[in-house]
Amino acid sequence: MEIKVEMIDVYIGGELFQVPKGSTIIMAMEYAGFQLKKGIGCREGYCGACATVYREKGDYKLKGGLACQTVVTDGMTIAMIPFVPAEKPLYNLNDLTPDVGTFTKLFPSVFRCVSCNTCTKACPQDIEVMDYVQALIRGDIARAADISFDCIRCGLCALRCPAEIVQYNAGILARRLYGKYLAKNSPELDERLKELEEGKFDKEIEELKKMPDDKLSEKYYSREIKIS
Amino acid sequence: MYPEYMNESIKKVEQTRPQRLELAKKHGKNVFPGMGEQERADILAKFHPDYKDDALRELRIGPNKGDKIINEVVDVMESYPRDYPETFDLNKVDMETDILIIGAGSAGLSAAIEASESDAEVLLITKLRLGDSNSMMAQGGIQAADQADDNPILHYLDVIGGGHFDNKPELVDALVMDAAPSIKWLEEMGVMFDKNEDGSMMVKSGGGTCRNRMHSTRDYTGAGICRVLRDEVYNRPEKIKCIEYSAATELILDEKGQCAGAIIYHLESKQYSIVKAKTVIIATGGFGRLHVRGFETTNHYGATADGLVMGYRAGAKMMFMDSVQYHPTGAVFPEQIVGFLCTEKIRGLGAQPVNKDGELFVYPLEPRDIEASAFIKECESNMGITTPSGLKGIWLDSPLIEELSGEGTIEKNLPAMLRQFQRFDIDIRKYPMLVFPTLHYQNGGLEIEANAETTIPGLYVAGEASGGIHGRNRLMGNSQLDIIVFGRRAGRNAAAKVKEGIKLGKLSLQHVTDYIKEVDGLEIDKKHISPIVLPDYIPDHVKAKQLSSEFQGTLF
Numbered sequence: 023m024e025i026k027v028e029m030i031d032v033y034i035g036g037e038l039f040q041v042p043k044g045s046t047i048i049m050a051m052e053y054a055g056f057q058l059k060k061g062i063g064c065r066e067g068y069c070g071a072c073a074t075v076y077r078e079k080g081d082y083k084l085k086g087g088l089a090c091q092t093v094v095t096d097g098m099t100i101a102m103i104p105f106v107p108a109e110k111p112l113y114n115l116n117d118l119t120p121d122v123g124t125f126t127k128l129f130p131s132v133f134r135c136v137s138c139n140t141c142t143k144a145c146p147q148d149i150e151v152m153d154y155v156q157a158l159i160r161g162d163i164a165r166a167a168d169i170s171f172d173c174i175r176c177g178l179c180a181l182r183c184p185a186e187i188v189q190y191n192a193g194i195l196a197r198r199l200y201g202k203y204l205a206k207n208s209p210e211l212d213e214r215l216k217e218l219e220e221g222k223f224d225k226e227i228e229e230l231k232k233m234p235d236d237k238l239s240e241k242y243y244s245r246e247i248k249i250s
Numbered sequence: 251m252y253p254e255y256m257n258e259s260i261k262k263v264e265q266t267r268p269q270r271l272e273l274a275k276k277h278g279k280n281v282f283p284g285m286g287e288q289e290r291a292d293i294l295a296k297f298h299p300d301y302k303d304d305a306l307r308e309l310r311i312g313p314n315k316g317d318k319i320i321n322e323v324v325d326v327m328e329s330y331p332r333d334y335p336e337t338f339d340l341n342k343v344d345m346e347t348d349i350l351i352i353g354a355g356s357a358g359l360s361a362a363i364e365a366s367e368s369d370a371e372v373l374l375i376t377k378l379r380l381g382d383s384n385s386m387m388a389q390g391g392i393q394a395a396d397q398a399d400d401n402p403i404l405h406y407l408d409v410i411g412g413g414h415f416d417n418k419p420e421l422v423d424a425l426v427m428d429a430a431p432s433i434k435w436l437e438e439m440g441v442m443f444d445k446n447e448d449g450s451m452m453v454k455s456g457g458g459t460c461r462n463r464m465h466s467t468r469d470y471t472g473a474g475i476c477r478v479l480r481d482e483v484y485n486r487p488e489k490i491k492c493i494e495y496s497a498a499t500e501l502i503l504d505e506k507g508q509c510a511g512a513i514i515y516h517l518e519s520k521q522y523s524i525v526k527a528k529t530v531i532i533a534t535g536g537f538g539r540l541h542v543r544g545f546e547t548t549n550h551y552g553a554t555a556d557g558l559v560m561g562y563r564a565g566a567k568m569m570f571m572d573s574v575q576y577h578p579t580g581a582v583f584p585e586q587i588v589g590f591l592c593t594e595k596i597r598g599l600g601a602q603p604v605n606k607d608g609e610l611f612v613y614p615l616e617p618r619d620i621e622a623s624a625f626i627k628e629c630e631s632n633m634g635i636t637t638p639s640g641l642k643g644i645w646l647d648s649p650l651i652e653e654l655s656g657e658g659t660i661e662k663n664l665p666a667m668l669r670q671f672q673r674f675d676i677d678i679r680k681y682p683m684l685v686f687p688t689l690h691y692q693n694g695g696l697e698i699e700a701n702a703e704t705t706i707p708g709l710y711v712a713g714e715a716s717g718g719i720h721g722r723n724r725l726m727g728n729s730q731l732d733i734i735v736f737g738r739r740a741g742r743n744a745a746a747k748v749k750e751g752i753k754l755g756k757l758s759l760q761h762v763t764d765y766i767k768e769v770d771g772l773e774i775d776k777k778h779i780s781p782i783v784l785p786d787y788i789p790d791h792v793k794a795k796q797l798s799s800e801f802q803g804t805l806f
Binding site: 044045046049052053054055056057058059060062063064065066067068069070071091093105110112113114115147148167171172174175194195197198199200201202205206207208209210211213214215218223226227230231232235238239241242243245246247248249250 | 278279286287378379381382383384386387395396397398399401402403404406407408410411415419420422423426427430431433434437438439440441442443445448449450451455459460461462468470472473477478481482484485487495517518548550551552585586587590591615665666669670673784786787788789792793795796
């Protein structure tokens with residue numbers, strides 16, 4: 023089966039190009055002759071490097087999205103954002119406590135949230151951004167960490183926020199505080215660390231390292247598989 | 251949505267699902283017999299892309315001269331440098347540092363954090379944005395033998411058996427013994443591992459593991475780790491200086507053959523800088539964007555083997571460059587995400603691979619090379635499904651996950667996957683995913699010792715750019731582990747070496763001059779230039795109109 027390629031008009035940085043229908047913004051830009059150096063990364067929606075502003079034909083709204091995940095439409099106008107120069111406060115995680123006080127100190131702008139929900143609407147990951155900002159205001163670090171989990175740091179929330187909050191940097195701090203201070207310790211991990219320190223496995227590892235391939239192979243194929 | 255003509259096949263998958271569900275309930279993962287040693291060897295020989303007659307060719311230059319390695323790697327090795335040594339005045343050094351780290355994925359970031367614990371000055375450079383890397387994209391997990399029924403000995407056996415017993419034993423030792431301490435290190439920096447109520451780790455199995463050993467941070471494991479490391483690097487500006495959007499294009503040695511820095515190319519201003527460094531850590535990742543054998547790739551835009559080329563040109567030896575890892579499950583539909591990685595965790599959670607008739611044909615969690623070969627075999631035997639653009643794939647029956655473990659399991663455990671397909675109107679809770687092997691990982695790389703150092707004094711390599719740890723086949727979750735283990739080792743050992751005292755002699759690019767002479771003898775087109783730095787996806791008819799020299803330097 024052959025696909026017939028239908029071409030559509032897009033304006034990249036204001037300049038008109040014809041590109042194949044169904045292209046993502048990145049595919050469209052490359053088709054038009056751009057070799058991207060900034061605003062590009064994993065091309066699969068994981069790294070958040072390709073935040074882009076666009077407007078669709080006949081619409082007055084400026085929309086944001088990831089260039090690698092947004093499919094172009096006929097008459098779309100596109101402006102890529104090279105990077106977002108937002109502030110990141112510096113801290114030593116060891117000196118912090120997982121509570122609202124940390125955010126009052128490091129992210130005072132969080133408390134200026136006007137609950138307009140613009141950040142949530144801007145998020146290409148469909149994260150309830152405003153909800154995690156509100157959780158931070160209440161000092162609910164665990165909830166903020168949970169809600170903000172899928173953040174890929176594209177910066178679109180911060181770019182749209184009328185209260186000038188840098189949501190994504192507050193989000194990573196919440197998650198780090200949760201991971202370090204609020205998540206319960208794993209008893210098995212601590213036990214294994216103790217065993218490793220005592221050298222419990224050292225002798226056996228040394229034997230394995232010297233073992234000829236045929237014996238190693240025998241050991242490998244006869245090992246008991248216990249997975250669920 | 252899937253095109254209408256696929257409905258018949260999707261119906262067959264739905265029809266066989268209840269039986270397969272019963273099978274899974276009764277036998278767990280053992281829904282199809284696993285392959286023995288001989289069967290594995292046979293299927294690899296017949297169907298794995300590495301074993302095709304024209305996959306490899308003899309390399310005619312450098313320390314591995316005479317070895318048969320992957321064609322596309324030979325191409326970048328048998329190439330001219332971007333700029334000639336006489337262009338640079340090495341007496342005019344632009345920047346000086348104790349430790350230069352090239353690449354800012356999790357290996358480079360871990361190295362930087364460890365090195366910054368010493369008094370050493372660290373300079374971290376990346377050609378893209380800090381942290382934007384293959385590390386960030388990893389989904390499924392990171393292995394560590396920290397459960398009561400598991401131990402580093404079993405982990406060792408899994409790694410070396412999965413690698414077909416070719417792995418360097420001392421590297422496997424380092425990998426498995428540093429695993430639990432690495433998890434602790436990450437957790438203390440605030441990585442949110444998936445846990446049960448009582449704090450115990452939620453662990454899953456992966457292809458080729460004999461125990462549940464896969465730790466995760468939902469299906470954003472790579473990001474869950476990498477973004478914490480990045481945040482930590484940002485927090486140490488007085489110790490770690492970062493330069494983004496700048497690529498290293500050549501290593502500098504001194505007259506005694508010690509590694510002494512690198513030439514840096516600033517992508518947008520197009521300026522070069524000469525960086526003098528007492529030690530250099532290559533953490534540039536792998537070669538996915540070379541599109542070996544025309545395969546689609548799961549890899550990041552920057553995965554162009556730059557570090558491999560620079561290190562090799564400077565005299566470091568490569569290991570296992572005859573082997574490529576194809577991830578069994580890359581998306582082949584929808585068109586916009588062809589090559590996209592569908593994490594092994596999907597099978598870990600119970601999704602089964604089935605053919606166009608909805609039949610099981612392989613144990614779902616064989617090591618990756620075996621599983622991929624089985625998928626290729628099925629498609630070559632006409633049991634696959636063809637997409638509108640002519641690609642072939644088999645079904646990965648994701649709806650089974652929810653039938654096995656309840657509604658909401660996919661949303662909770664595979665949010666990234668669910669979202670990705672929803673963007674293109676496919677609900678993986680209701681419909682299976684269409685997949686085929688995709689170029690995923692560079693199994694080999696520059697040879698290192700357990701301290702992460704190469705044969706060139708002062709040159710360290712960590713992460714996918716290194717070779718020897720995984721032999722000719724890496725298991726899921728061991729790359730996330732190796733970038734942390736060897737990233738930290740490289741950072742620590744480079745810092746210790748700096749502390750011992752390093753006296754650099756006169757800076758030199760003689761190795762590049764010598765290399766050019768060898769390339770001259772091969773009658774290579776002068777347009778073949780490496781490192782590639784960034785891939786080029788501009789179509790030929792457009793490129794034909796681009797008359798400036800800016801686009802030279804890529805092989806495509």
